Amino acid sequence: MPVVETVLGPVAAHELGEVDAHEHVFLRTPVNPGDEFLDTDSAAAELLRVASSGMRTVVDLTPVGLGRRPGQLAEVSRTSGIHVIAATGFHRSAHYPAFHWARQADDATLLDVLLDDLRVGMDSHDWDFPRPIPSPHKAGIIKLGASYHRIDRHEERWFAAGAAAARSTGVAVAVHTEIGTAAHAALDLLDKHGVPAGRVLLAHTDRNPDPELHLDLIARGAYLVYDTIGRIKYRPDSVVLELIERMAEAGKLGQICLGTDVGRKSSLTAYGGGPGMDVLGRDFVPRLRRRLGHEAVETVLRYAPQTLLAKEPSAR
Template sequence: MSFIRTLDGDIRPEQLGFTYSHEHIVCRPAYWAERGEDDLLLDDPEKSRRDVEDFKACGGRAIVDATAVDYGRDVPAVYRIGRETGVRIVGTAGFNKSFLWNARIKEELKPVIGDYGTYAEWIESRSINELAEFVVREVEEGLEGTPHKAGQVKFGTGYNRITPLEEKTLRAVARAHHETKAPIHSHTEAGTMALEQLELLRSEKVDLRHVSLGHMDRNPDPYLHEQLAKTGVYLCFDGIGKIKYAPESARIALILELVRKGYEDQILISGDTARKSYYKHYDYGLGLEYIAAKWLPRFKNEAERAGFDGEALAEKFFVRNPAACFAFKR
């Protein structure tokens, strides 16, 4: 039996529809708030809702919100946006990356995880299995004490390194995956350490076909992408629209190279829209409509010019692959 777990309940995979595989909708990361980085605070649910409505108007049906507990989630606000717009939202249990854990834990979380000063202190004080139990509760009972359950589990690592605490959370997430069957998503800083992450997951006996790797387009290395794809993982190209990192031509070339090599069933697309300046209704950015309304027509055109069926690839990247990737398989 396969199903996808959304904040509004479990659905059949074929009900998911056109999906962005890695976004952030409402979040107030303590690490950035403490440093006055206002651009990184998506703190107005009404503005976020309007961008989600734009996404829906372009044919969007589902969004995977990759915001973990240490990144300032607002679960009730995101749930309300899903209900009001009719867009299905998949929530995320687990953790991000270690430098964010220097932030103070918000008071509302104290009843859930205990009286710790920072996320680092909490993670340091818990065993791997205790952290796994926390992740399991967020999948099976609800995120941060709400009734809204997570539909994937997540860990993250830093740039060109994996710290001991990051390895600890990776192993906790792997064990939670085994207990819940929730799919795994990983944050790779600038696309680094993906192979090393997979080795650690293998040591926890994880079937890598249940794993998606984030930020693959931040490391535009076709050889690396092929080595990763050979393991069976999903590769998430989630920097669409971020020209400061690379032009769209580079991202499309990377994606089509994987298609040429036969890995079109392992590709996911999204925008990781985690700044006010990326949102249309916060700060006049490209917004959640950009990929569906502007990037996708270009991609289809380039795919056709390269000899591929652009429409069929779009169906895979935004409908069929997410339906397979984010399914619990029991």
Template sequence: MPHLTTVAGPLPVSAVRGPALPHEHLVLDLDRTGDDAAVLDAGRHLDTVTSELAALRAEFGLSLVIELTCRGMGRDPRALARISAESGVAVVASTGWYYEPFHPDEIGGTPVEQLTATLVQEIAVGLDSTGIRPGVLGEIGSHGERPSEPESRALLASAHAAVATGLSVATHAQLGRGGLAQLELLTGTGLAPHRICLGHQDLLDDPAVHRELAARGAYVAFDTVGKESYQSDDTRLRLLLALLEAGHGDRVLLSCDISRHGYLESEGGQGYGHLFRSFLPKARAAGVDDELIDLMTRRNPLRFLTGADTDDDAPATNANTDTDTESDTEEI
């Protein structure tokens, strides 16, 4: 039986009976301007985040959050452990490096081999001297159609570390761009495509790219659901239905990417529950059945993390269907 590595230790996949959110942030700090917007602070927001997750566990059976705040993003593994314990929702922590504007000094001109060793060490012994081990590499970032040179080194190091440790890699593709280049770079190391998730593809209005990524075996993340200032949910739904109609339901991951305290429900935002309360009902109304929703929201995240099918996995089924953004330095 495959196991996940969570902030509370190993967890058998059989224990995850409800949906997962595969790309979220529970604690982070990306403030570079002093306006405090791109922050989820362990001191100020931890109780609110915990309450939101606990409510989703009670209402929708939320069982797992993959938390992609990595090195240089203000991660706090002890806070993640507390959120998980108090909410009753399993949390998988991450390691790696975000895209270049947020690279810490340690990236510099450091060779890929040394960066790889840093990641492998964290995976083996835990994050920031806590003993809390990461269960995924992410969100490993790039911006533009091709990664910059430092971003390429970070991606390559993540891929080599994934091959060495058996973890999977989740990426940040700025505004959905560059996913094909990321996939090419990552798989060139020998990392299998089904251990890769290309991020933010719901911000790229290009169904052909989505089909190609899925056909190559990678996971396609529609992971900014509810961020209407970047993309409308109506467009996201259209893109999702097109990918499902092409037969790629087994390669879809859905999440909300809560990355600012203003997105929390307590501050009038859409919250972590927007996927369940708003987007999935629209998908059901468009003909997406519960079996396919379970595939996208539970079985796919587990298969992405472990590389193995769940015991009750079933073949993907197609949906029965009839049918300028914010500054990209702010996209998380």
């Protein structure tokens, strides 16, 4: 039976229920100064709202060094009843200051960090070296990041480490694309390192809502996550609904996942902001159901993410 590693242990993929495939439960990054959110009670309150909106699982794509809190992730998962799948890996290089260890670490160290998070348990201090203390909470997905229209030399090395860790453990790889660019390049690089497109989730593809590009990426086998839902500054949600309709007409909904990726304190209801992490289940899913019906909703919230997230049993 295919399983997924959550922060509270392995869960059968089909038990994940409705999946929000891109969130951040805690986050702190130099890219968004003053917009960090690290409070446990607020995270629990936000996830309780997500649960009330009809979602059962949240994929937390916060990678190494950006505010991961393994113990607190487990705590808010228990409080809210939401399955939380945590990430290891490295974001696009802009998220790491010039002196950050991940820029200097050798290839073997990078891989060890990822494998420890996936096999032993995420480091309690999120690899704030020199003294790692493994938590009992494992990561269940690998997060990588590409820059705008390019993959820089640091990101290239992190892709190589991430691909090696994915091959060893069988977990999926999620890639941040900057406004949907460099998606083909990311698939090429992962493929070169032995990870086929069918194990890859491309994030923020809806920032560039180009249906022909999306169908090309899907034809390679990749999964896409439309994860700027509710963030109207980018475009109205009707554009995402139309995009999903195009993918449905092409028979490709089985490779589409949804999320909101509210990566700022000012986007979270628990901190007095909006639209809130529950915007997907609360506002968007009812619109999608009216437009495309129940089965389409089941496909993008259950079938697609559960298939992607299930660990490959053949992994070493």
